[in-house]
Amino acid sequence: MKVLLLGASGFVGRHLADALRRRGDEVATASLRDPAAAAATARTCDAIVNLAGESIAQRWNDDVKRRIEASRTEAPRAFLDALASGERRCSVYVSASAIGYYGSSLTASFDEASPPGDDFLARVCIGWERVAASAAALGMRVAIVRTGIVLGTGGGALATMLVPFRLGLGGVAGSGRQWYSWIHVADLTGIYVLALDSAAGPLNGCAPNPVTNAEFTHALGLALHRPTLLPTPAFALRAMLGEGAAIVLEGQRVLPKRTLECGYRFEFPLLNGALANLL
Numbered sequence: 001m002k003v004l005l006l007g008a009s010g011f012v013g014r015h016l017a018d019a020l021r022r023r024g025d026e027v028a029t030a031s032l033r034d035p036a037a038a039a040a041t042a043r044t045c046d047a048i049v050n051l052a053g054e055s056i057a058q059r060w061n062d063d064v065k066r067r068i069e070a071s072r073t074e075a076p077r078a079f080l081d082a083l084a085s086g087e088r089r090c091s092v093y094v095s096a097s098a099i100g101y102y103g104s105s106l107t108a109s110f111d112e113a114s115p116p117g118d119d120f121l122a123r124v125c126i127g128w129e130r131v132a133a134s135a136a137a138l139g140m141r142v143a144i145v146r147t148g149i150v151l152g153t154g155g156g157a158l159a160t161m162l163v164p165f166r167l168g169l170g171g172v173a174g175s176g177r178q179w180y181s182w183i184h185v186a187d188l189t190g191i192y193v194l195a196l197d198s199a200a201g202p203l204n205g206c207a208p209n210p211v212t213n214a215e216f217t218h219a220l221g222l223a224l225h226r227p228t229l230l231p232t233p234a235f236a237l238r239a240m241l242g243e244g245a246a247i248v249l250e251g252q253r254v255l256p257k258r259t260l261e262c263g264y265r266f267e268f269p270l271l272n273g274a275l276a277n278l279l
Contacts, residue, residue, distance in 0.1 A: 007051030095132035148206030152185030176214030
């Protein structure tokens with residue numbers, strides 16, 4: 001199978017490209033900055049995976065929020081419009097999304113059948129998925145992977161955390177009670193392969209055993225043999241990240257119910273095993 005990866009230079013994109021090549025797939029790449037050129041490449045491919053999007057790991061302001069939303073809605077819409085204007089052989093469209101779709105909660109659990117939230121990230125995800133679903137009108141099977149906190153080597157959330165934790169400066173963020181629905185990057189790429197091969201609709205890209213921020217902090221400290229005694233107050237994170245601090249301070253307990261029902265079996269279902277593998 002020849003797969004077009006949009007957003008292939010990102011952390012997940014690099015890992016997914018390697019996984020696809022290892023199993024014998026051909027990988028093509030393109031950028032949504034040029035929708036017409038990306039559509040031309042897509043016409044030579046059997047499947048499309050769209051991982052493209054402005055990073056949310058930055059201090060938010062109105063301009064950043066506009067770029068976050070536009071990169072996930074306007075850019076793929078322009079690409080699919082360009083793809084619709086000519087002949088094509090693509091039969092599958094897989095789009096990234098995020099567990100921010102569900103909003104945040106300290107007490108609720110969410111799976112793929114749960115309704116969306118109503119904060120900024122939830123609204124972005126709703127629009128993101130609505131554009132992805134429009135690919136069905138082009139005759140493509142559509143799957144959507146709602147991704148949690150991705151742990152892996154060479155980038156992602158873990159790389160950001162390692163420096164302060166290795167210096168013994170890691171600690172609980174805010175209350176520590178917020179849920180972290182995490183996933184090892186090897187399992188995330190496995191879910192994308194499942195989506196390419198057979199699945200349709202939403203799949204939660206997170207491990208079946210989410211943890212609180214306090215539990216995550218303790219596990220990472222143990223894995224690195226470092227203390228985790230210095231908490232980061234909520235006000236400090238808000239000062240550094242603005243509205244973007246919500247990513248760290250708020251969370252959701254998300255379970256991959258439909259992912260499991262579709263036949264995926266996790267290589268790293270537990271956090272300690274995932275950290276031991278990566279560290």
